[in-house]
Amino acid sequence: xxxxxxxxxxxxxxxxxxxxxxxxxxxxxxxxxxxxxxxxxxxxxxxxxxxxxxxxxxxxxxxxxxxxxxxxxxxxxxxxxxxxxxxxxxxxxxxxxxxxxxxxxxxxxxxxxxxxxxxxxxxxxxxxxxxxxxxxxxxxxxxxxxxxxxxxxxxxxxxxxxxxxxxxxxxxxxxxxxxxxxxxxxxxxxxxxxxxxxxxxxxxxxxxxxxxxxxxxxxxxxxxxxxxxxxxxxxxxxxxxxxxxxxxxxxxxxxxxxxxxxxxxxxxxxxxxxxxxxxxxxxxxxxxxxxxxxxxxxxxxxxxxxxxxxxxx
Ligand code: C5P
Numbered sequence: 001x002x003x004x005x006x007x008x009x010x011x012x013x014x015x016x017x018x019x020x021x022x023x024x025x026x027x028x029x030x031x032x033x034x035x036x037x038x039x040x041x042x043x044x045x046x047x048x049x050x051x052x053x054x055x056x057x058x059x060x061x062x063x064x065x066x067x068x069x070x071x072x073x074x075x076x077x078x079x080x081x082x083x084x085x086x087x088x089x090x091x092x093x094x095x096x097x098x099x100x101x102x103x104x105x106x107x108x109x110x111x112x113x114x115x116x117x118x119x120x121x122x123x124x125x126x127x128x129x130x131x132x133x134x135x136x137x138x139x140x141x142x143x144x145x146x147x148x149x150x151x152x153x154x155x156x157x158x159x160x161x162x163x164x165x166x167x168x169x170x171x172x173x174x175x176x177x178x179x180x181x182x183x184x185x186x187x188x189x190x191x192x193x194x195x196x197x198x199x200x201x202x203x204x205x206x207x208x209x210x211x212x213x214x215x216x217x218x219x220x221x222x223x224x225x226x227x228x229x230x231x232x233x234x235x236x237x238x239x240x241x242x243x244x245x246x247x248x249x250x251x252x253x254x255x256x257x258x259x260x261x262x263x264x265x266x267x268x269x270x271x272x273x274x275x276x277x278x279x280x281x282x283x284x285x286x287x288x289x290x291x292x293x294x295x296x297x298x299x300x301x302x303x304x305x306x307x308x309x310x311x312x313x
Contacts, residue, residue, distance in 0.1 A: 002312060004040050004132070004312045005039045006123075006124035006310035007035065007121060008037070008038070008303075009033045009156050009157060009305075010185065011237060012032050012234070013029065013221060014027065014028075016209060017213045019204055026167065028164075028213045029156075031156040031159075033162070033163075033306055033308075034185070034303045034304070036109050036307075038107065039313070040105070040122060040125035044097060045101055046099055047099070056082050058082060058104065060106065061103070061104070061105045062105075063107045063108065064109060065118075076154070077125075080150055081104055084127065088136060093136060095134055102130070104129075114272065115270045116269065120157045121157045123151060124147065125157075127158070128310050144158065152170045159309055160307055160310065161176040161307070180225045182304045184280060184281050184283065186302055187274075188253065188257055188291065188297045189297070189301070190253060190273070190298055192248065194243055194271050202245070203239060229263065235264050239267060239270050243267055243271035257276050260294075261287065262287055281304070284302045287300075
């Protein structure tokens with residue numbers, strides 16, 4: 001039995017280009033991974049009932065969230081495990097023993113459909129755990145290639161720390177140093193989620209894509225490695241206006257969050273989770289307390305970043 005974990009994220013800076021022919025968007029993204037982690041535990045289990053299988057000898061159980069609406073083969077943990085079983089086949093390494101299934105148990109802590117990469121963290125943790133269980137020992141480059149094929153945020157969850165993502169936001173360069181200060185955030189979730197593809201689609205309808213994106217770290221963006229005060233004025237998310245225009249209560253919640261005194265307020269990824277930046281852990285708890293009675297905010301979570309990369313535990 002192997003357990004691995006992977007962090008959630010928010011995008012400190014997210015610049016979005018115009019879509020390519022497939023409808024995918026080139027991105028310039030600086031990710032900060034957060035100390036809220038998904039855990040994947042994998043093991044082989046005897047399983048003789050073929051009907052329990054969904055095309056592959058993989059079974060996924062999710063704890064901590066109701067994903068019953070999600071088709072099993074769309075679960076990113078399933079897709080991550082399938083990718084590695086196919087990789088093992090190509091390498092001629094025996095994968096799942098006859099009469100067994102690969103069982104994956106996902107323990108979710110990251111809010112679902114909140115723009116914090118919960119599904120991508122499931123995939124990153126599963127990749128590491130299954131790599132170890134099958135004894136593949138894939139190198140970083142191959143793991144990142146497979147991760148990119150699963151979703152644009154999966155490499156960021158593998159990488160950890162604070163990282164620059166170019167291409168589709170999935171070609172990573174780690175930026176943080178051992179002395180990078182911690183940042184404290186109050187992540188504010190909304191009762192109703194937002195679908196990432198829908199936000200990108202509406203972004204295109206609104207004609208907001210940039211015709212040009214930086215191809216390396218923009219001058220001044222090194223300041224993401226400084227303290228919270230230096231992040232003010234630097235945080236930027238091109239999807240923010242679109243998400244605000246699509247969500248029925250996000251605008252109202254935003255105002256309420258701004259009024260309780262954070263240093264800055266930022267949409268997390270494609271939203272609708274809103275990140276409120278605090279000066280310290282104590283300040284983050286004060287913000288959380290002040291938001292406790294706000295009906296516009298469903299839940300709050302105090303988190304810090306940057307976080308450790310995905311790792312076997
Ligand atoms: O890569 P991932 O599956 O996480 O992306 C979810 C959706 O978000 C995609 O289907 C696409 O609609 C949109 N997306 C995009 N451009 C990116 C990343 C995601 O258009 N670079």
